[in-house]
Amino acid sequence: MGKSIIEKIWDQHIVNEEENKPDLLYIDLQYIHEVTSPQAFEGLRLKGRTVRRPDRTFATMDHNVPTVNRYFIEDDIARKQLDALDQNCKEFGIRLADLDSPEQGIVHVIGPELGLTQPGMTIVCGDSHTSTHGAFGSIAFGIGTSEVEHVLATQTLWQTKPKTLKLEVNGQLGHGVKAKDVILYVIAKFGVDFGTGHIIEYCGEVFRDMSMEERMTVCNMSIEGGARAGLVAPDETTFSYLKGRKYVPKGEEFERCVQDWKSLSSDQDAVYDQEIILDGSLISPMVSWGTNPGMASGVDGKVPTFAEEIIDSKELDRALAYMGLKEGMAITDIPVQHVFIGSCTNSRIEDLRQAAEMIDGQEVHKGVRAMVVPGSQRVKRQAEEEGLDEIFKSAGFEWRESGCSMCLSMNPDAVPSGEHCASTSNRNFEGRQGAGARTHLVSPAMAAAAAIHGKFVDIRKFKQAEQVH
Amino acid sequence: MEPITLYKGRAAVLDRNNVDTDQIIPKQFLKRIERSGFGEFLFYNWRFDEEGKKRPDFELNQPQNQNTSILIAGENFGCGSSREHAPWSLKDYGFDIVIAPSYADIFKSNCMKNGMVPVALTPSEVKHLMEAASAPDYELTIDLPNQTLRDDQGFEASFEIHPYWKEMLVKGWDEISITLQYDKAISAFESRTKAASTI
Structure with missing residues (x-):
């Protein structure tokens, strides 16, 4: 064998x-x-x-x-x-x-x-x-x-x-x-x-x-x-x-x-x-709506309902209460006030390129605070050599020094209670990005698009999404 | 590490699945450089409101869960971050034993390094214990050498634990001093493999 x-x-x-x-x-x-x-x-x-x-x-x-x-x-x-x-x-x-x-x-x-x-x-x-x-x-x-x-x-x-x-x-x-x-x-x-x-x-x-x-x-x-x-x-x-x-x-x-x-x-x-075998062509851009990474849906989908019985009703109830969401609501109706592009999941040079390409001359939506935290000093230098920092800054993103930052908010970077954050990090647990913070896990491209639109949008509908891939 | 053999105590119930280590001990309390003193921050955001007052609806704040030393919880307990501060805070708060249908791998290992027993029972056994534990004076006895758990009302269940970990816990051994006895084997490995070189 x-x-x-x-x-x-x-x-x-x-x-x-x-x-x-x-x-x-x-x-x-x-x-x-x-x-x-x-x-x-x-x-x-x-x-x-x-x-x-x-x-x-x-x-x-x-x-x-x-x-x-x-x-x-x-x-x-x-x-x-x-x-x-x-x-x-x-x-x-x-x-x-x-x-x-x-x-x-x-x-x-x-x-x-x-x-x-x-x-x-x-x-x-x-x-x-x-x-x-x-x-x-x-x-x-x-x-x-x-x-x-x-x-x-x-x-x-x-x-x-x-x-x-x-x-x-x-x-x-x-x-x-x-x-x-x-x-x-x-x-x-x-x-x-x-x-x-x-x-x-x-x-x-x-x-x-x-x-x-x-x-x-x-x-x-x-x-x-x-x-x-x-x-x-x-x-x-x-x-x-x-x-x-x-x-x-x-x-x-x-x-x-x-x-x-x-x-x-x-x-x-x-x-x-x-062994698990899956068909990759069935996958949509994803957005987490709940309080663990399994509570996620395609951007073209909805928050589950109690009647669907996909998730234990007590757990769904607690997650929706914490996230301030209603059962059955469209993912694209979730408002976004913060965007965090960073963390050990998505802060490498390709991630930043992916996010920068989505910006395409547009600006961060009014009322949204967006930041990019490169994963390392090397990533930061390379991004600056490529001019990505200027793309982010002129669109209204904050351009930061490297670290774990708002993935777990052990440093001063945090999301205020009750506000939603489109985050390229890995965990949407309660309180992870700050007490009462509402985290939605997404790709860097989806996070950048959310920064521009102030809500989640299906990036497959944009022309530049094709160029990104 | 204190040896654990026969253990008797009252149990608190936290009927929630997928309790992650960010809830067990939130990140703002991970900056200490000691192993002790984490108990007061256990489940901090669930136990206390923004003003630091106890939230009456949180399980561990309720009267039936006071003076307990065993925690009964839902499946996949301790998922997420590898922070050993999670078992440190549970232990420091007063929990020596956790009972759940399943555990996250890193949390389970971290418990055993700290003289805590993560007892895994079937979902129906855990459900039974969750219902029974609310009665006053209800006590559970854990017999680690025999890998059994029982109450005074005729309930008895057995659980699995690797013989190596059982021995460590029952004897309260320091694992590093055991491993250092394998020094020759480790050196031999280092000289015959790529580990001979530096990185």
Whole structure:
């Protein structure tokens, strides 16, 4: 029987295998950020332990970072957390992309940019969106702080082998339908826990045709479907993205790596615990209307009604009350007061290009506050070189410094209570973007269009949507 | 970590599905650099209104749910963010055990690292317990070594837990010190694979 890429990578990383124990799995790379690491370093200090592989650990500052004047941190506790990361990295000899670094940015944006994330690796971070790195054909998953400490000390984790799920999407996506719409469609269809206990392999034409940025968007949201990790087998798209990046092997060694990486692809006769096959041509641009990512509908659709019994009535009632929406209302009737283009899901250069193309000389709708928060300093510089910042600014968008920003509003960027935000982030949980904030998850193109129109619009109806695709 | 074997306590009911870790501990409380002191912020936006007053309609503010140490909740409990602050806040508030039909993977793992048992029962068993728990003096007993849960009225259910995690919890072991005993195996792995090189 053949093996899937998931089993191949897993098996290559087993340090110890014995009865009645999970596998002791080697971790190739750990990313660190300020919010989920201080207690882990403190744990090491209390026990007099060291970091086993500082050379396989990389830190950045992203969650708490202000996006306007980044050196002016009003919140004392947030500053203390950033200072703690700085001190911990110095004490344990870990590379840190701090606020002064041209490499600073959201951990899941900079890792791939720097070429740290490579195919076949096991990668962890104290952040559930670590699944992003699966786009390169690695097993990458989020962990808690105790596990962060465990990996710092031992470079391993005790893990039971997850089940495998093959998610195949075939056909061609329609004009204006993006990677974000594909993953939101999947989660809306199968629920926020369909992937629990599994690693997803995304297969089929739709993912093959995607750029690395688009694959990252899809893998990023695996966790919103309950799967700790999701991946795409590496191919020429992956290799050409990686070639020449800072931490990627060069010259002949790169060619050797490519040969290795090619062998990771799932065997023809690989067997999965679950298989799902979908037709990509049926997917519309998506908008979430509720309080979890599964509560989403096509932009041409409606908020569900109680009579339809699609969602438990108590849950629907609570979601509609929080969101201030009525059952059965058209998605295009939802007003939008805020637009956030950013987050580890959609803040890369392609995402910003996608949003900028929708603007096409138009201006942000009266009463809408719109902002673009590039995922990293590198993305910001590149966007500025391409003149995207000017397109955004002249349309009335705010152009910010890089960080997690309004995805979870740990920094000062937040949506006021009761107001609606079209957001390219990953979670529409209650209070995520601020107490009482009403989040609607969309693609960057849909978010830009909502900024211009002050409500959700079906971008397939616009001519420029065809150019974007 | 405190060992857990036989545990007896009263249960609070939170009959909601897909409770995410953003609700369990909202982001504004993640900036602390300690592991302790998160209990007062548990379910903060559900427990308190904008003025910091308790919301009387929230389950944990209701009289029958006071002085409880077991939390019974709906399916997919702990979904979303990987923040270990979620089990830290539950534990610090006073919950040592959670009972639900299913859990998000990262949350489940985080619980076990903190001496908390995420007991998974069938949906009908959980429904039964949710109805029974509102009675005053209703108590549940969790027998971790035997993987059973029972009340004083004849209800008994068994639950699954990986033998490795059970041993960790029952003995209250420090996992890192166990793993450090595999140092030779880890070093051997590092010398025979790509892990020999730096990144």
